[in-house]
Amino acid sequence: MIKKKRFGVSDAISQGLSDTIKMVENNTAEFRNSVIPLSRIELDPENPRKLALSPKDVEEGIDKNDLQYDSKNKELDGIIELSKSIKDTALLHPIIVYKSGEKYRIVAGERRFLATLLLQRGEIEARVFHEKPTGFKQKLVQWFENNSRENLSLYEKIENIRSLTNEYQALHQIEKISCETLIEITGLSKSQAANYLVALNLSGELYACIKTGRINSLKKVIEITKIKNPQLRKKAIDSCASSSTLVFLRSLVEQDRKHNTVSHHEALTKRGRSATKVNMGFTDNKAIIRKMIYGCIAVMNNPKLTKQTFHDINWDVYEDLTKAFRRLVMILESEE
Amino acid sequence: MKIFVPANNKGGVGKTATSVLFAEYATKQLKMRVLGIDLDPQCNFSQRYLSMEVDPSSPEGLMPPIHPDFDPTNLDPLDSEWDGRSSIADIFYGKPIFPYPTYIENLDIAPACGDRLLAAESVRRAELAEKVHKRMQEFLRLPEVEQQYDLAIIDTAPSKGPLTISAIRASTHVIIPTVMEDKPIQGVYGMLQLWMQESFQRPKDLPIELVGILPNMFDQRTTLHNQMYSSLLANKEIGKYVFPDDLKLSKRVVFAETDCTGASPRSIFDFPENNLARKEAVAVCEYITKRIFS
Numbered sequence: 001m002i003k004k005k006r007f008g009v010s011d012a013i014s015q016g017l018s019d020t021i022k023m024v025e026n027n028t029a030e031f032r033n034s035v036i037p038l039s040r041i042e043l044d045p046e047n048p049r050k051l052a053l054s055p056k057d058v059e060e061g062i063d064k065n066d067l068q069y070d071s072k073n074k075e076l077d078g079i080i081e082l083s084k085s086i087k088d089t090a091l092l093h094p095i096i097v098y099k100s101g102e103k104y105r106i107v108a109g110e111r112r113f114l115a116t117l118l119l120q121r122g123e124i125e126a127r128v129f130h131e132k133p134t135g136f137k138q139k140l141v142q143w144f145e146n147n148s149r150e151n152l153s154l155y156e157k158i159e160n161i162r163s164l165t166n167e168y169q170a171l172h173q174i175e176k177i178s179c180e181t182l183i184e185i186t187g188l189s190k191s192q193a194a195n196y197l198v199a200l201n202l203s204g205e206l207y208a209c210i211k212t213g214r215i216n217s218l219k220k221v222i223e224i225t226k227i228k229n230p231q232l233r234k235k236a237i238d239s240c241a242s243s244s245t246l247v248f249l250r251s252l253v254e255q256d257r258k259h260n261t262v263s264h265h266e267a268l269t270k271r272g273r274s275a276t277k278v279n280m281g282f283t284d285n286k287a288i289i290r291k292m293i294y295g296c297i298a299v300m301n302n303p304k305l306t307k308q309t310f311h312d313i314n315w316d317v318y319e320d321l322t323k324a325f326r327r328l329v330m331i332l333e334s335e336e
Numbered sequence: 337m338k339i340f341v342p343a344n345n346k347g348g349v350g351k352t353a354t355s356v357l358f359a360e361y362a363t364k365q366l367k368m369r370v371l372g373i374d375l376d377p378q379c380n381f382s383q384r385y386l387s388m389e390v391d392p393s394s395p396e397g398l399m400p401p402i403h404p405d406f407d408p409t410n411l412d413p414l415d416s417e418w419d420g421r422s423s424i425a426d427i428f429y430g431k432p433i434f435p436y437p438t439y440i441e442n443l444d445i446a447p448a449c450g451d452r453l454l455a456a457e458s459v460r461r462a463e464l465a466e467k468v469h470k471r472m473q474e475f476l477r478l479p480e481v482e483q484q485y486d487l488a489i490i491d492t493a494p495s496k497g498p499l500t501i502s503a504i505r506a507s508t509h510v511i512i513p514t515v516m517e518d519k520p521i522q523g524v525y526g527m528l529q530l531w532m533q534e535s536f537q538r539p540k541d542l543p544i545e546l547v548g549i550l551p552n553m554f555d556q557r558t559t560l561h562n563q564m565y566s567s568l569l570a571n572k573e574i575g576k577y578v579f580p581d582d583l584k585l586s587k588r589v590v591f592a593e594t595d596c597t598g599a600s601p602r603s604i605f606d607f608p609e610n611n612l613a614r615k616e617a618v619a620v621c622e623y624i625t626k627r628i629f630s
Binding site: 007008009010013014016017018019020021022023024025032034037040128131 | 532572
């Protein structure tokens, strides 16, 4: 008996059809990945250049008469290194461009573009935005680009965050971005985000040191900000210039903390309302009172203050000594 | 101007038949101004309306006849080098196009030229391929073209090469005709991949709409066609794009007959209204019209 025929679309094709339809329907991407001929790519004239080196320099060589010959050469060394890396491991990180007429303009990845030019490859992997990302979106793209670079200085990282947060604050009309929001938009960890927010408010010598590259560690910067004592703080900043360790800085922080704790303890011993009278205190030394009174009689030229004034005092009785001391204070007060 | 592209990786599934059907429906029934474009080096769409000639430089290929408006004694100075023939392939060579009128009012055709289209199809270098890919879109966006026509229909080859990419990239609407058999449905999958790839490059407000998967040459007597059709319909995602149950093009010899040189009637829409093949064709075309124009 012939088995009844059964037909259907194979599971693989059926799944493939479903997945393809779903991907198109759910597509919310604002960009696409592509491979673009190098000849169609140009630098964005609206973005400030970070490199002195131009595509022409890479393709034709740097003109010896170029005023920026030395700095361009230095940059070219870096580009050559990068091109070797791309040649060995391929371009894992596409450049970012947007379509502008017939050309594609670079949003991020100028160095990778130049390195690929050097390799004389005809095309490059790129992430293509449908239109130029502007404002906050542009800053966010550039943040992610810059964040992946290993040779960025602490100053550059802080300024990138500043640029990004300023743009966000302007877009959302808020005065200050919260730590949670910064984490959300940048993917930074909680401690990193908190540290960068502290770094954004730095000024003075510490900020100057970051700017000049004397201090290039965010962790060290945060430790220094914990030091309140100006001398210790200066010591900490100066020590960073001579490559002090984090351990050393933390010891300074501890010193500062202890210093602040002693001062605090001293402040804690005085309680209650301010005094309005002098407390003369107590003593069990009978001879001190007689010494004190006879001393005042000797130095002070006061007719009321003579040995005769105290003729009724028994210098061996505590009550008489208290009476004598009070009599001395009264005579002295009557003089004022 | 809407740009409608029947496409499928597999040959012989009805791309040209769909192009012909909708071109004639749009002009004869809806009175639209239509430009038919033949991007298939096989030149079948062109041959429907023109007496294509054998290309002496390429015996396997066909070329368009001399244009009816060609007058070598009175040429426009800008066209001084025109040899009297015009093909859509000329857009890939930077030359102007002179669409040919057909026997149907308001239907013009930009015919294929086998040899030249094969040359464009074989381009592989990224830079050149990119030029081919975007050329059709550039051409169809010319103001003089957009103002002249309500609808362009691009017939494509069974391929995912530069010419088909060029057509899909230019399109506003894509239809995938298929026979309800295994290999043609694999062709559907291949073409959906191309649709997806091109869709991702489009801005959100200019999508490539998928009109649907049109069952063609459907033989309802066979278990194979019925079950393959049901299998596609049962798929949640793809099912919504498969033409509904009563909208198929059945396997009817009349479609092949009207395709013959000298056939009468020449078009399915010239048959009586109660003709089954015509009724089927009208129903399918009404659905396509709704998908494109509403």
